[in-house]
Amino acid sequence: KAGVTQTPRYLIKTRGQQVTLSCSPISGHRSVSWYQQTPGQGLQFLFEYFSETQRNKGNFPGRFSGRQFSNSRSEMNVSTLELGDSALYLCASSLAGGKMGTNEKLFFGSGTQLSVL
Amino acid sequence: AQKITQTQPGMFVQEKEAVTLDCTYDTSDQSYGLFWYKQPSSGEMIFLIYQGSYDEQNATEGRYSLNFQKARKSANLVISASQLGDSAMYFCAMREPLSNDYKLSFGAGTTVTVRA
Numbered sequence: 001k002a003g004v005t006q007t008p009r010y011l012i013k014t015r016g017q018q019v020t021l022s023c024s025p026i027s028g029h030r031s032v033s034w035y036q037q038t039p040g041q042g043l044q045f046l047f048e049y050f051s052e053t054q055r056n057k058g059n060f061p062g063r064f065s066g067r068q069f070s071n072s073r074s075e076m077n078v079s080t081l082e083l084g085d086s087a088l089y090l091c092a093s094s095l096a097g098g099k100m101g102t103n104e105k106l107f108f109g110s111g112t113q114l115s116v117l
Numbered sequence: 118a119q120k121i122t123q124t125q126p127g128m129f130v131q132e133k134e135a136v137t138l139d140c141t142y143d144t145s146d147q148s149y150g151l152f153w154y155k156q157p158s159s160g161e162m163i164f165l166i167y168q169g170s171y172d173e174q175n176a177t178e179g180r181y182s183l184n185f186q187k188a189r190k191s192a193n194l195v196i197s198a199s200q201l202g203d204s205a206m207y208f209c210a211m212r213e214p215l216s217n218d219y220k221l222s223f224g225a226g227t228t229v230t231v232r233a
Binding site for chain 2 (some may be wrong): 043103
């Protein structure tokens with residue numbers, strides 16, 4: 001069974017540009033979450049989608065947005081890039097249906113390393 | 118306030134020895150789940166082990182075991198018989214379905230380097 005696939009693996013952008021990252025979850029997984037990882041802030045939750053609906057959003061500015069398609073694939077978009085947006089963006093999928101139980105584990109992709117110059 | 122605290126930024130361990138990674142957490146929920154993930158240099162987060170707040174026994178998965186002390190709010194990971202491939206960053210995480218559903222809260226991580 002294929003794992004979580006994130007594309008592209010690396011991205012270099014300049015300030016002010018926008019970027020779109022893609023995530024294909026494990027087959028059958030309908031929940032997709034996004035996390036930002038930086039050396040200074042660690043792993044921070046961006047948002048979670050289920051059946052094309054955003055169920056939760058972290059404390060990030062409106063420049064960060066996402067969506068999920070009917071096939072559960074997800075994209076996240078960052079507009080007007082800032083230097084501080086340089087990070088590893090990790091996507092994770094899970095089997096979660098309704099409310100997640102305590103044992104709902106996430107399966108992560110290898111991430112997209114975004115560098116903003 | 119930090120929900121997950123990992124106080125060891127980095128650790129060195131000799132091959133074939135055991136290593137304990139510390140994790141303390143803070144929650145007012147009665148029902149919660151604790152996870153450990155491994156992140157090698159490739160970037161992918163790999164699930165290692167899970168402990169539920171109501172589980173009476175400590176979780177074990179192969180060479181990984183979790184020393185769960187609920188009253189002290191600690192969930193330390195023990196890796197037995199370390200291997201060179203265990204060199205990676207390790208993250209403790211918590212899920213609180215009631216107050217913070219749909220997300221995991223992660224600690225800052227501990228870098229483990231296994232020496233031959």
